[in-house]
Amino acid sequence: MKKDTFNNKVANLLRLFQIPQISYASTSAKLSDKSRYDYFARTVPPDFYQAKAMAEILRFFNWTYVSTVASEGDYGETGIEAFEQEARMRNICIATSEKVGRSNIRKSYDSVIRELLQKPNARVVVLFMRSDDSRELIAAASRANTSFTWVASDGWGAQESIVKGSEHVAYGAITLELASQPVRQFDRYFQSLNPYNNHRNPWFRDFWEQKFQCSLQTKRNHRRPCDKHLAIDNSNYEQESKIMFVVNAVYAMAHALHKMQRTLCPNTTKLCDAMKILDGKKLYKDYLLKINFTGDETLWELEYKQIED
Numbered sequence: 001m002k003k004d005t006f007n008n009k010v011a012n013l014l015r016l017f018q019i020p021q022i023s024y025a026s027t028s029a030k031l032s033d034k035s036r037y038d039y040f041a042r043t044v045p046p047d048f049y050q051a052k053a054m055a056e057i058l059r060f061f062n063w064t065y066v067s068t069v070a071s072e073g074d075y076g077e078t079g080i081e082a083f084e085q086e087a088r089m090r091n092i093c094i095a096t097s098e099k100v101g102r103s104n105i106r107k108s109y110d111s112v113i114r115e116l117l118q119k120p121n122a123r124v125v126v127l128f129m130r131s132d133d134s135r136e137l138i139a140a141a142s143r144a145n146t147s148f149t150w151v152a153s154d155g156w157g158a159q160e161s162i163v164k165g166s167e168h169v170a171y172g173a174i175t176l177e178l179a180s181q182p183v184r185q186f187d188r189y190f191q192s193l194n195p196y197n198n199h200r201n202p203w204f205r206d207f208w209e210q211k212f213q214c215s216l217q218t219k220r221n222h223r224r225p226c227d228k229h230l231a232i233d234n235s236n237y238e239q240e241s242k243i244m245f246v247v248n249a250v251y252a253m254a255h256a257l258h259k260m261q262r263t264l265c266p267n268t269t270k271l272c273d274a275m276k277i278l279d280g281k282k283l284y285k286d287y288l289l290k291i292n293f294t295g296d297e298t299l300w301e302l303e304y305k306q307i308e309d
Helices: 004-016 048-060 074-089 106-117 131-143 184-191 204-212 243-264 280-290
Strands: 021-023 040-042 065-071 093-100 124-128 149-152
Touching (some): 004 021, 004 040, 021 243, 040 280, 065 106
Parallel strands (some): 065 124, 124 149
């Protein structure tokens, strides 16, 4: 699920207090505007690159007449706008541009499918949509017993849940996913967790009950009691694709703070007076944007300053 609108608001708030922010999932191009988001950084590229890749895919297959559907909000609207600019540069024509809102009911997704069918020669549909919107649109296509060639952004990505129950209408879809590598150390850590050894996360018990469809409380009669020998293993777990970006964000901030501490407090391993009142602007510009490191498995070598994000 995309959080760009939420991050825009958080970034606007944090800049008032000169507090640096690192996002692991916000790809909106608007966040690249340093006059508005001058304390914002991220470990993922802006949507411009996805939009360009999608247009290149269409040109490669000579798909020159397509429709588009976007989710309402910064992610979908700015993403599809960037795609349409790239499409025009490649002489790709847009048959119809549709948009779905956040409060849309099933009928709205069905109406989008009907609008797409009004352009019978546009059998390719480009999606810049959040995961929940993508899921509903594919389900609507299934109800209409129709299919298109879908070209979708990372809002769909590699999520199998998007097409569950509607696989036949998603056959042949091309979806983009941000390049990442699995973090095996995270797998080992996460698979060792259970409700009896993970007390610091207040939502873990709810996650456990939902995943295994059981109850950790005997008073709940609608679900069977959770077996104490249940475990997260390779048969029921697949690492989320953005874990690497989360790890990179945490490491980037940690390295920046460490470098700042070594520079300002050279004679101690603790905080000195120079860091007790943290200068957020200095942390962001002099340390965070200049950080580069190579992790054990994350292979983080990109400097933020290369894309000013």
